[in-house]
Amino acid sequence: MMLPYLITIPLFGAFALPIVSLAGRKARELWAILVSALTLGVATEVFRTVWKSGEVMVYTLGAESPLGQGVDFPIRIVWEVDLLGAIVALMIAFIAFVAILYSTEYMRHDTGLEKYYALILLLEVGMLGIAITGDLFNFYVFLEIMSIASYALVAFRNDTWEGIEAGIKYMFAGSLASAFILLGIALLYGQYGTLTMAYLAKQIAANPTFTAKVALGLIAGGLLFKSGAVPVHMWLADAHPAAPSSISAMLSGLVIKIGGTYALARLAFSVYGMGINLRTLGWIIIFFACLTLIVGNAMAIVQTDMKRLFAFSSVGQIGYILLGIGIGLAAYGSDVGEVALAGAIYHTVNHALMKALLFLVAGAVIHQLGTKNLNELSGIARKMPVTSFAFLVGAAAIIGLPPLNGFASKWLIYESSALFNPFLAAIAVIGTAFCTAAYIRVLFTFFGRPSEKVMNAKEPGKAMLVPMMILVLAIILMGLFPWAISEKVMIPAAKMLENVGTYVSAVLGGA
């Protein structure tokens, strides 16, 4: 069983980092790369196993069976990985590996790097834990590991005013959101006396109470904050530009999805799937999704700061993922709902790849030119062709041009929303129109006449170009087989997520 190594390897890497750091900078960087590469290997293996078997993988901490002696309910922490969990675990390990590889050159001028690598590995631990856990309190602990590591990383450059400002904003509001989630979990525990998600699902189905709905409201509110949905997206637009670019790539590509949309989907389907009216919940999520789509993408058009533009674009793309999840809930059990859910899962992976790429490009531009103001950056394509090519691929993918991966996932969401309610499809298309406008603007900046500031620019080194090329390759490869991936991976993942019965019986063993 490879599953525990998914947590122990990066945790070991983070704990050992202060000791390895004594051997100098090179050793520290090599250690971080090695640890994240091993994690990627384990995540690939876990994904392959779950995908091949098509069954939910259950791992119990502390003993062989999750059930207590002589009782038929689980008393231990369980880790439960279905196909969706395996997909996001693989995605986390991949993006984290790429980001760590990138930071070896990108972060070279900063100080305190032994803390940086320890924090980035802890961030990975927290996200992997959320992806695999089947226990509500364990989920909260990993959520806090992830959140606290990301607060610290956003404010990592603490000699800049924006780093501190964004960090404080993110930390205050984020702690409040975490407190809501903890309160919701406490209410559920008080009502049902269990924290195992599978058993809780069974209990809620047997006895749906008002407390369960209040708890759902509190937890969903906290999770919407973490995902940067619209009324509470303000931290994101500050945090992503202020963080170092390798961290923005992880924040935007992973944190908002793992701590936000993934956890929301897990909670809505696996815990509440049998106990509440999913239609109502679905429409509430759809409402926020539409707001997020429009506001996020529209705000992206007016930005002059490149990273801020990408941050608002992330808000907009979260809108698509939420829309998919919302339709998946509202049309639960129908083909439309399944396609929408598959589209949301697919878009989660795609957006992680392309937004990570875009932030790495932004990091390369800042690293070489020292500015992220779009008005000063015209004509970079002449001097930094490889970086500009990477940007072109990322921007085309995020808009959803056919040969790239963004097309298929957006198509699934458009198609299902059009079948579900044409009005929602119209909103989704308007969102994409805004998104296109924003990226075309940047594109014209990149390919315009070179400005004075750009004349002396040159390409960054290999350690920054190679991660970008890995992501470009991944985007193009995934774009070549969109329907195969959707049929073989994403639809089964959506099916497994919708099928609460197997999720519950995997732990309880039919009991």
Place this chain on the structure above:
Amino acid sequence: MRSDMGLIVKTTARATIPLIGIFGAYVVSHGHLTPGGGFQGGATIAGAGILFLIAFGFGEMKKRYNHHLYSVLEGFGGLVFLGAAMLGLGVAFFYNALWHEGPILNGQPGTLLSAGYLPIMNLAVGLKVFTGLISALFAIAAYRRWRE
């Protein structure tokens, strides 16, 4: 600028710091028998360190504090915890192999050498909490000046 306290405070601190330290060590090592444990005991021992910092001043603390040592010890505490959790990986992560199979720490429940890996984990957490808190407070105490 004098940053340390008067004679009475210093003398009292000399007397109480070892007592606090011993009490904290007691809380950590009896975590599996009495209330308290790694975090509580570690925080108590860190309290002794903070008393030292306040009573004798930052200058005195600076002579006795080694950043690398504390940072390594904190990582070491985490590694010991993780190592103890992985001892029983043949059965499951966090499987208490020391309790079920020995060789040590599987004595009669209620005695000091019982509870399997729990005392080891308490010691590791205590070490991590103590070094972490001291490092954090030292770093805050060292934080440049009030204004630049």
